Amino acid sequence: MVETLKGTGPSGFLEFGQNLLVVDYGKIYQDGTPVGFLHEDGLMQGLSEPLGVWQGLKTIEELPGCVFRGIDRRGLQLELPGSSSGPTGGLTYNKQSFNVIFGRIATQDHRILGFMTDEGELQFYDDRFNGTLRKMDEVSQLSTIFQGIKSNGQPWQLNYQRPLHRPDKSYWENEIIRYFEDFDRVTGPQKKYVCETMRLFACTGLLQVVRKQEGSAGLGNVRHGASGATGVRSGKVNLDRDEFEKEVGFYKQFGASMVVPRHKPLIEVRINLVVAHEYGHQLEFCLSQAAQGIISEAYEKRRKLCDQIHPLPDGYEGGAELVQPTQLDERVFVSGYARSSMNEYWAESVAAFAVPQSRILLAEVDPEMHELLVGIVKEPEKMLNFNLHESILTLQTSLRVGGELPENPLTI
Numbered sequence: 001m002v003e004t005l006k007g008t009g010p011s012g013f014l015e016f017g018q019n020l021l022v023v024d025y026g027k028i029y030q031d032g033t034p035v036g037f038l039h040e041d042g043l044m045q046g047l048s049e050p051l052g053v054w055q056g057l058k059t060i061e062e063l064p065g066c067v068f069r070g071i072d073r074r075g076l077q078l079e080l081p082g083s084s085s086g087p088t089g090g091l092t093y094n095k096q097s098f099n100v101i102f103g104r105i106a107t108q109d110h111r112i113l114g115f116m117t118d119e120g121e122l123q124f125y126d127d128r129f130n131g132t133l134r135k136m137d138e139v140s141q142l143s144t145i146f147q148g149i150k151s152n153g154q155p156w157q158l159n160y161q162r163p164l165h166r167p168d169k170s171y172w173e174n175e176i177i178r179y180f181e182d183f184d185r186v187t188g189p190q191k192k193y194v195c196e197t198m199r200l201f202a203c204t205g206l207l208q209v210v211r212k213q214e215g216s217a218g219l220g221n222v223r224h225g226a227s228g229a230t231g232v233r234s235g236k237v238n239l240d241r242d243e244f245e246k247e248v249g250f251y252k253q254f255g256a257s258m259v260v261p262r263h264k265p266l267i268e269v270r271i272n273l274v275v276a277h278e279y280g281h282q283l284e285f286c287l288s289q290a291a292q293g294i295i296s297e298a299y300e301k302r303r304k305l306c307d308q309i310h311p312l313p314d315g316y317e318g319g320a321e322l323v324q325p326t327q328l329d330e331r332v333f334v335s336g337y338a339r340s341s342m343n344e345y346w347a348e349s350v351a352a353f354a355v356p357q358s359r360i361l362l363a364e365v366d367p368e369m370h371e372l373l374v375g376i377v378k379e380p381e382k383m384l385n386f387n388l389h390e391s392i393l394t395l396q397t398s399l400r401v402g403g404e405l406p407e408n409p410l411t412i
């Protein structure tokens with residue numbers, strides 16, 4: 001049985017009574033002879049002397065005085081049983097099932113993810129930062145159900161649900177519903193539009209962090225109601241209802257982007273992602289000064305280039321990039337509207353990045369903005385304001401454990 005286990009356990013030394021046993025990727029040896037297997041979460045199996053013959057699983061705590069010191073699969077120091085103790089039982093975190101063994105939270109295949117206390121406090125390892133432990137709080141903790149016993153043996157149940165969240169919906173759907181206030185009042189296709197175009201930002205925790213900082217979005221009667229159209233900070237987003245309905249229709253019919261005739265014979269590229277666009281304006285206020293500077297510079301560079309290659313035609317009042325139909329591939333901006341100002345350039349880039357179809361376009365037309373946005377999603381601490389770092393990193397750690405945030409968020 002021991003031989004069939006993959007070498008995924010910890011490495012180091014196991015002290016038991018007078019014996020000092022070697023542990024190599026989980027396999028326990030006495031003088032070169034395998035005598036059992038130790039998992040990272042402190043479960044042992046297939047034991048023989050001197051550990052006592054035992055085929056099933058046993059916790060290290062059940063072998064009095066037994067101590068392991070070494071490293072886990074990440075190469076981080078690991079001591080078992082360790083100084084902390086906590087509950088034992090089954091944990092469901094955002095519908096993902098885990099085991100808790102004396103406070104150690106582990107996957108079904110015995111990888112240790114973090115710790116739980118008898119008070120219900122959770123800490124998870126952040127693998128992006130060398131296994132830094134991040135403590136969950138009311139912002140980051142996902143729905144938590146525990147059933148088992150406390151460290152003193154007392155039976156214990158815990159059921160934590162996020163405030164205002166609907167238990168039948170996933171975290172990301174709930175976040176979109178919280179953000180888009182009129183969600184329950186729009187049609188099925190409109191709901192689908194909002195979900196599809198905001199999912200990436202919801203799953204990565206960026207929607208929640210930005211909503212908390214800037215505010216939510218709602219439908220109103222604001223002609224050209226872009227909150228950022230003037231570059232003036234207003235926090236909450238007001239979307240014009242007619243414009244929203246129009247965009248949903250465009251998206252359904254033409255996809256994320258389309259070409260419209262403007263000032264004949266010229267054409268303009270349009271991105272049909274108004275919710276993500278307005279969200280982009282909010283996100284801009286959450287960026288560090290350095291990040292905003294990079295965007296400004298990139299915009300100025302493109303604007304100059306655009307004025308050279310595609311100068312605005314006489315008699316055209318607007319500020320969008322217009323090109324000859326044959327020049328479509330030589331356009332400078334991902335959409336015509338992106339030319340109007342640095343703020344719109346950014347908001348249009350965020351919008352284009354929101355869904356795979358136009359994300360590819362952005363990568364082709366404006367690789368620099370594409371890369372910047374990849375950075376925001378994967379390494380938000382490099383782009384966001386310093387005061388948001390802790391909340392986004394803790395939240396992303398939680399979302400990874402909760403199965404909301406995939407290893408590569410760009411698969412969303």
Ligand SMILES: [Zn+2]
Binds near residue numbers: 228229344
């Ligand atoms: Zn705008």
